[in-house]
Amino acid sequence: MSMAVIATDCPDLRLLHRGKVRDMYAIPGQEDTLLMVATDRISAYDVVMADPIPGKGKVLTEISLFWFKLLGDIIPHHLITANIDEFPDVCVQYRDQLEGRSMLVKRTKVVPIECIVRGYLSGSFWSAYQKDTTVCGFKLPEGMRESDKFPEPLFTPSTKAEQGLHDENISIARMEELVGKELTTKMAEASVRLYEKAADYARSKGIIIADTKFEMGMDGDQLLLIDEVLTPDSSRFWPLDQYTPGTGQPSFDKQYLRDYLSSLDWNKQPPPPPLPPEILEKTRSRYQEAQIKLTS
Template identity: 55%
Template sequence: MREVVVETNLPFGKRRKGKVRDIYDLGDKLLIVATDRISAFDYVLPTPIPNKGVYLTQLSLFWFKKMETIVKNHVLTDNLKEFPEELQQYKEVLEYRSMLVKKAEVFPIECIVRGYLSGSGWRSYKETGEICGIKLPPGLKESEQLDEPLFTPSTKAEKGHDENISFKKMQEIIGKEDAEQLKELSIKMYEKARDYAKNKGII
C-alpha cells in the first residue's frame, strides 16, 4: 500500500491548498492533487484515509467522462507519462491521484441537485419548510424522495462553511444567464447520474 498523502509540497508553481486538494499553478495549466485529507461538514478532520485521494480522483475522472455528452470539462490528462518531465520523479505522490487541467474561470457557487430530503436540506426543511427558498409541502419525512429534483445552490468557500443560498441570490452573484445555464446543466447531469446509479441498484 502507498503511503498516506496528507499534504504535498512540490517545488513547482504556486500552491493553493483546499480542504482536500492541493492545486499547483504551472503557468498555462493547473496540477490538481487529491490528498488523503477528509472534509466533512466543511471541516478537515484530523485522521486521513489511506488512498482516499486515489479513489476520489478516479471517481471524478469516471464522471467527467460520463458527462462529456452534456458538458465539456477541464481535464487535459491524468496519465503521468503525459505530465511535464519535471513532474515524473514524483510518481509515488502523483500517480492515480492527480490530473492536469485547463485553467478556467471558476464560479464561486456549488451547484447541488437534491432528489431526496436529507442532510442540510432536511435540517432546513425542519426549521423553515423550505430549502434554499423553495417551499416544500408539509409532512415530508427525512430522506423521502422528492417529486422532482431540486436545484439548491450554495456558496463555495475556500475556507470555513459553505452557505446555502436561493437561486435568486445565485443570479445576483454570477448573473442571470450563467445561473440559468448552470441550473439546467446541473439537473441534466443529476438525472443522468441518477439513472446510471439506479441501473446498478444504487440510490
C-alpha cells in the first residue's frame, strides 16, 4: 500500500485552503481555475483525526468522478479534468502527490449552504424526531422507527460552518432569507433529483443511500455542483442486504469510526485520540468496498 498523504506540499502553487480533507490551490495565471486535492485525512465530530486512512483520498476522488459523469444531465458541475497529463505544467511536477486524488475545477462563488437530502430517518434527525415529530419544519408521520424510509426524500439545508464549528440545520424559509427564494428553489429541486437518481442507481448495486449532502457554487449566473459528490465522507451508505428498520444500520461510511470514538472517554474536542491500526484498516476497507460496489 502506498504511503498516506496527510498534507500536500506544492510550493509553486498558492495554497488557498486546507480543509478537513481537501487541500485547495490557486493556479498561477488562471484565476478561474482551482486544483482540488483529496488527502487521506479523516474527520469525525468536526475534528480531524491525527491518523490518516491510506488511499482514502483516491477512493473519494474516483467515486466523485463516477457521480459527476452519471448525474451530469441534472446539473452541470465544476470538474474540468482529473487527468494529470491535462493539468498545467506547474501542477504536473507534483504528480507523486496529485495523481489519482486531484481534480482541476472551475472556480465558483460557493453558496454557503449544505444541501442535505434525507431518504431515511437516521442520525441527528432520528434524535430530534424522538423529542418532537416536527423536525426542521417537517411534520413527520407518527410512529416511525429508526432507519425507516421517508415517504419522500426531504431537503433539509444547513449552514456551512467554518472548520472546527458545527453546521446548523435551518428551515427552508431561513435559507430563502440567506440566499433568496429563486436560488433556494433551484438548489432544493436539483438536490432532490440528484439524490433520487443516485439512490436508484446505488440500490441496484446493493447500497442504500440513507442521506447525503451536496455543495453548489455560482459560475456567473450558472449554478454548478461542486466539491465531492456522494462519497462515504458526505453520505450515509447502508448495505441493502442487511437493512433492518428499527435500529441503527451497518454502513460503508465513517460511522464505524464514529462508533469507536463514541466508546471512548473523549469530549469530541481537539486533540483527537490515537486510532488503533484495526480501526484504520476496517474504515479503509469499508470505503473501498463502497467504491467497488458503486463503480464496477
